[in-house]
Amino acid sequence: MTLTLADIQAAAKAISGSILETRCRPAETLSRITGASIFVKFENRQFTASFKERGALNRLLALSDEERRAGVIAMSAGNHAQGVAYNAARLGIPATIVMPENTPSIKVEHTEDHGATVVLHGAVLAEASDHAMKLAEENGYTFIHPYDDPLVIAGQGTIALEMLAAVPDLEYLVVPIGGGGLISGMAVAAKAINPDIHLIGVQTSLYPSMADILAGREPKVGGSTIAEGIAVKYPGHITREIVRDLVDDIILVEESHLEQAISLLAGVEKTVAEGAGAAGLAAVLKEPARFSGKKTGLVISGGNIDQRLLATVLMRDLVSQGRLTQLRIAMTDRPGELSRVSKLIGELGGNIVELSHQRVFNTLSAKDTSIEVVVETRDKDQLDAIVKGLEEDGFVVGYF
Known part of the structure; x- marks a missing residue:
């Protein structure tokens, strides 16, 4: 199979007017933080908050009239499901989405809201995929693969066309890799336009499937990651060959890099990114x-992140910066001691968010207590000053 720039240009023409041409603009503060000259493409601003709409629509538009009447089926627990469901509904094509039984209810609801029929089957994605293929064969549905399909890959590649039209002299494109559809399409387009541009893929260290396969190793993957959108055990067969030929390197990032990237995008760019969507910035930070x-x-390939998870990531980032800290302070259990602690913290510029006494579950004397x-605090320096002030006043301070 050969995918060309012409294929991607044809995809761009096909989806034009139906897919948002998202902004690609300089990120001055991120550039100052990282030392690179950063330009950000906001694919999280698509209607379903993901780039997946591009490839899904390009594939759907290529269906014959007979295939449209029969309907389509896809397997996904996330962004591909919504991309297929939303665009199939717009085109009047019946869509069935198979999801694992443990898919969060909010994702099921969003997919159903786009007009698709959701079938819950299997404990893992592989079982859901097998069931989707079975249903496709039984009912005459066309299976819309999330990444290992030339038309899907071409649709994703339109992102590179837009980025290089906005910034023709880009030197690097840093792109997340799950199944490989996004980076494959972008690599074909970008290398055809500028053979000297560097394509860098990003995977999590927990799911280095593409990196392992290209190195001739069986993928060793597993674990809980906030970048579930690229937590793929086996990348596509088409995509792995394109990546082998055109991608210059793959960077593996840790969860800490992903969390920092999500927080920076929220705090600096005022935009919400899911873990996979923040992977490019995570690689630059690493x-x-x-x-x-x-x-x-x-x-920023997607912005579909659970609100509770986003809140946790943002709070953990405050902790890592020294702006939010839990201290354990030992003191004599007598009137006025708590007031002294509060006064000292306040005088040194700290704000007490929570406070609790612990008289029983500690190893102190029965006449002592801990809080x-x-x-x-403003930053770690201010925190250090508060701890030093408490210790100089006779309190024993420890960190959690």
Whole structure:
């Protein structure tokens, strides 16, 4: 199979007017933080908050009249499901989406809201995929693959066309890799337009499937990751060959890099990114020297993140910056001691967010007590000053 620039240009023409041409703009503060010259493509602003709409629509538009009447089926627990469901509904094509039985109810609801019939089957994605293929054969549905399909890949590649039209002299494109559809399409387009551009893929260290396969290893994957959108055990067969030929390197990032990237995008760019969507920035944060001074394009590939998870990530980032800390303070259990602690923290600029006494579950003397205090500070230097002030006043302070 050969995918060409012409295929991607044809996809761009086909989906034009139906898919948002998202902004690609310079990110001055992120550039200052990372040392690179960062340009961000906001694919999280698509209607379903993901780039997946592009490939899904391009594939749906290629269906024959007979295939449209019969309907389509897809397997996905996330963004591909919504991309297929939304665009199939717009085109009047019946769509069935098979999801694993443990798929969060909110994702099921969103997919159904787009007009698709959702079938819950299997404990894992592989079982759901097998069932989807079985239903396709039994009912004459066309299976819409999430990444290993030339038309899907071509649709995703339109992102590179738009980025290089906006910033023709980009030196790097840093793109998340799950199944490989996004980076494959972008690599074909970008390398055809500028053979000297560097394509860098990003995977989590927990799911380095593409990196392992290209190195001749059986993928060793598993674990809980906030980048579930790229937590793929086996990438596509078409995509792995394109990546082998056109992608210059793959960076593996840790969960800490992903959390930092999500928080920076929220705090600096005022945009919501899911873990996979923040992977490009995570790679730059991990290897700043590689991208220093280079014009670097990042794709925020999606923004579908659970609100509770987002809140947790943002709070954990405050902790890592020293702006939110839980202290355990030992003191004599007598009137006025708590007031002294509160006064000292306040005088040194700290804000007490939570406080609780612990008289029983500690190893102190029965005449002593400990308090657990969550303190909000401006930065780590201010926190250190508060701890030093408490210790100088005779209190024993420990961190959680």
